[in-house]
Amino acid sequence: MKLTISLTLLIGVAATFAHEGHGDESQMPLDYVRFPYQAQYPGDDTVVTADSIFSGITTFAKLPWVQCLGKNKVEAFDIAFIGAPFDTGTSYRPGARFGPAGIRAGSRRLTLYGGYNVPLEVNPFFSGLKIVDCGDIPVTPYDNHHAIQQIENGHRELLHRGPFSPLGNDSITGEPLVPISKDGKHHPRVITLGGDHTIVLPILRSIYTAYGAISVIHFDSHLDTWKPKVFGGAPSSQAAINHGTYFYWASQEGLIKNGSSIASHGAIRTTLSGPTDYENDDNSGFQRIEAREIDTIGQCSLPGLMYAHSLGSDQVGTDGIIKKIREVVGDKPVYLSIDIDSIDPAFAPATGTPETGGWSTRELRTILRGLDGLHIVSADLVEVAPAYDTNAELTTMAAADVLFEVLSVMAKTPLGKVKN
Numbered sequence: 409m410k411l412t413i414s415l416t417l418l419i420g421v422a423a424t425f426a427h428e429g430h431g432d433e434s435q436m437p438l439d440y441v442r443f444p445y446q447a448q449y450p451g452d453d454t455v456v457t458a459d460s461i462f463s464g465i466t467t468f469a470k471l472p473w474v475q476c477l478g479k480n481k482v483e484a485f486d487i488a489f490i491g492a493p494f495d496t497g498t499s500y501r502p503g504a505r506f507g508p509a510g511i512r513a514g515s516r517r518l519t520l521y522g523g524y525n526v527p528l529e530v531n532p533f534f535s536g537l538k539i540v541d542c543g544d545i546p547v548t549p550y551d552n553h554h555a556i557q558q559i560e561n562g563h564r565e566l567l568h569r570g571p572f573s574p575l576g577n578d579s580i581t582g583e584p585l586v587p588i589s590k591d592g593k594h595h596p597r598v599i600t601l602g603g604d605h606t607i608v609l610p611i612l613r614s615i616y617t618a619y620g621a622i623s624v625i626h627f628d629s630h631l632d633t634w635k636p637k638v639f640g641g642a643p644s645s646q647a648a649i650n651h652g653t654y655f656y657w658a659s660q661e662g663l664i665k666n667g668s669s670i671a672s673h674g675a676i677r678t679t680l681s682g683p684t685d686y687e688n689d690d691n692s693g694f695q696r697i698e699a700r701e702i703d704t705i706g707q708c709s710l711p712g713l714m715y716a717h718s719l720g721s722d723q724v725g726t727d728g729i730i731k732k733i734r735e736v737v738g739d740k741p742v743y744l745s746i747d748i749d750s751i752d753p754a755f756a757p758a759t760g761t762p763e764t765g766g767w768s769t770r771e772l773r774t775i776l777r778g779l780d781g782l783h784i785v786s787a788d789l790v791e792v793a794p795a796y797d798t799n800a801e802l803t804t805m806a807a808a809d810v811l812f813e814v815l816s817v818m819a820k821t822p823l824g825k826v827k828n
């Protein structure tokens with residue numbers, strides 16, 4: 409038994425370094441043992457050390473820690489988790505600088521049973537991709553201008569590192585895939601742990617260098633396209649860049665695709681300064697899906713028939729939301745940004761600007777799985793402020809599980825297309 413496990417370990421490690429790529433089932437996500445519950449005891453010299461999900465150093469999902477921005481500057485990967493512990497763009501509750509550490513703590517349990525995602529029929533940790541936790545980008549808490557530059561530089565350095573696995577061939581035609589990026593290169597994916605939402609401005613500046621203006625799927629209870637005069641009053645040019653205005657700036661800078669059907673907000677339910685906030689949001693290129701639409705989408709709204717008729721079952725509830733998002737972004741390369749406040753504070757209270765009336769954790773996870781097949785080039789999860797969490801780690805667990813869905817969707821779809 410012990411021999412079998414250590415052989416599996418050796419084969420796994422060997423295969424990982426042999427550039428096997430997609431379809432290979434043998435990546436080892438855990439440094440020491442195949443599954444934590446199989447931890448070996450010290451004294452067994454075939455295993456480095458005993459480790460289990462509640463002990464040892466905490467990385468996202470117990471993935472290997474690679475100092476991607478430090479001594480392991482040349483190490484290649486396919487998907488990297490990286491923290492951006494920045495929260496000095498927050499309007500209400502500060503504390504998201506502890507988000508990366510909190511999300512990692514909430515993610516410890518993800519591989520307890522091995523990490524197979526039942527509805528998506530994939531185990532991202534054994535999909536042949538090399539997935540690592542790069543630690544955090546160094547971010548100063550004293551100077552927002554400098555911090556935003558640090559985040560862009562850190563993200564860019566990861567994004568432009570050659571990926572570990574080749575793109576492989578199309579699963580249907582067998583034709584070799586070519587990159588979908590604008591610079592023609594195959595880039596790894598970066599999943600950023602926020603941090604407040606301001607971090608998405610430097611991230612989109614980084615994404616632009618590889619993909620050009622990008623489509624965005626944004627889950628949030630807020631618009632985040634507010635004009636600086638409306639959100640924060642803009643007493644200085646630096647104050648004008650904050651967690652309620654970064655999409656306004658991203659649009660102004662041409663980082664997100666503009667036009668009628670390119671970017672999509674989901675879970676919106678904020679109050680406004682007035683209806684003009686929605687006009688401004690339209691001008692920033694976004695389509696909105698309000699949180700409450702989950703109850704009504706696809707249902708006949710003729711007077712008196714409000715709840716009597718529903719259309720096809722693929723057009724109501726979470727399916728209706730998924731359909732609407734997919735129609736908006738199509739098969740374009742897309743950046744995914746998730747504010748934990750899209751989930752109702754009953755399930756995820758520890759956040760910068762909580763809004764009641766949101767989606768459940770189950771609903772958001774279902775909607776994210778509905779993005780299966782989209783070309784998600786990178787993603788983030790932001791606004792987790794662990795100091796406001798329950799002792800049961802409700803919010804950080806929700807954040808980790810949401811990212812597990814994102815990771816699973818990414819693992820299923822390579823960032824390539826058949827040349828035509």
Ligand SMILES: *[C@@H]1O[C@H](CO)[C@@H](O)[C@H](O)[C@H]1NC(C)=O
Nearest residue numbers: 428429430576577582583584
């Ligand atoms: C992709 O197809 C080529 C032939 O076009 C083949 O040589 C190669 O082994 C295939 N790669 C994978 C990962 O299947």
Ligand SMILES: *[C@@H]1O[C@H](CO)[C@@H](O)[C@H](O)[C@H]1NC(C)=O
Nearest residue numbers: 659660666667690691692693
């Ligand atoms: C985006 O497009 C809309 C409508 O086409 C336009 O009104 C708006 O000015 C554009 N925004 C930017 C930043 O180009």
Ligand SMILES: [Mn+2]
Nearest residue numbers: 605628632747
């Ligand atoms: Mn936000």
